[in-house]
Amino acid sequence: LKQVKAASLQSMFPQEGETTPRVRFKGFEGEWEKVKIQDICSKANSTHSENSLGENIGNYPIFGANGYLQNITTFDFSFPYIGIIKDGSGVGRSQLYPAFSSILGTMQYILPKGDINISFLAYLFETIDFSMYINGSSIPHIYFKDYCEQDEYIPSIAEQRAIASYFTNLDHQITLQTQRLEKLKQIKAACLDKMFV
Numbered sequence: 001l002k003q004v005k006a007a008s009l010q011s012m013f014p015q016e017g018e019t020t021p022r023v024r025f026k027g028f029e030g031e032w033e034k035v036k037i038q039d040i041c042s043k044a045n046s047t048h049s050e051n052s053l054g055e056n057i058g059n060y061p062i063f064g065a066n067g068y069l070q071n072i073t074t075f076d077f078s079f080p081y082i083g084i085i086k087d088g089s090g091v092g093r094s095q096l097y098p099a100f101s102s103i104l105g106t107m108q109y110i111l112p113k114g115d116i117n118i119s120f121l122a123y124l125f126e127t128i129d130f131s132m133y134i135n136g137s138s139i140p141h142i143y144f145k146d147y148c149e150q151d152e153y154i155p156s157i158a159e160q161r162a163i164a165s166y167f168t169n170l171d172h173q174i175t176l177q178t179q180r181l182e183k184l185k186q187i188k189a190a191c192l193d194k195m196f197v
Helices: 002-012 118-127 157-195
Strands: 033-036 041-045 060-064 067-072 081-085 094-097 107-112 151-154
Touching (some): 002 157, 081 118, 107 118, 118 151
Antiparallel strands (some): 041 107, 081 094
């Protein structure tokens, strides 16, 4: 499923030198619109640091580069957003996060502008190679001001929704299969423990 997703990201988004993807859903045609990243999204900074989080209380999750950290008593946005790692290990990796949550300051908020589907934008970000924008030798960084001028292509809002729905379903299947695999590993470990002296 992960291989299917990787192949789909390549075939359902225009590649270098292309203005339309190689694979499209039935009923969609025509050129995609050329835009710059800054035309379709903006950035916002987080002021949260891991050292200042305090106790694990509250109803609102906060996330770091490696996932969920704990709950806090406030949230930064009441709507879904993209978080991108801007400092340290994993720099350039992005993910869609839920409403009523926050991220650490080593990450940056990416917020859609205008008629852009947030899920489509998240999958578009997965196709971007941020390695060319990395600065710093000991601690790598990327800055929105460097990659915001990059050209991308986007379809109509209806095609954005269709693409987002396809990849959301695929991610759901990947999550389910990953959980199933984890359970099977636990069963195997328990069986090995009981069946061999």
